[in-house]
Amino acid sequence: MSNTKDLLSRIEVLETQAAHQDQTIEDLNNAITEQWTQFEKLQREISKLHAQMEEVETSGGGGEVDERPPHY
Template structure:
């Protein structure tokens, strides 16, 4: 009888442990998904800024030296 109680309690402990691990995995997956989305957004922004910088460097060098019209 004690073996059955012991095995039952061990089984319940293992089931609880697995349930906690499943929740932890879900939480980590959610965090990684959110971070990946943010990472992709930042990559797009960096690419956009890089393209704008190349445009400024290629064609805007002379314009930066000109005086504004209000002078």
């Protein structure tokens, strides 16, 4: 009888651990999903900024940075 109680106790511990691990896996999955969404958003922003920089450079707005002022 004691052996059965020990087995039931061990099974209960294992079930509890499995439940905690399932929750941890779900939490990690949610964190990864959120980070991936942020990563994609940042990639889009970088692409927009790159396009804006190219536009400025091609429109002549990217002149010489080291130009001397006219009073020299």
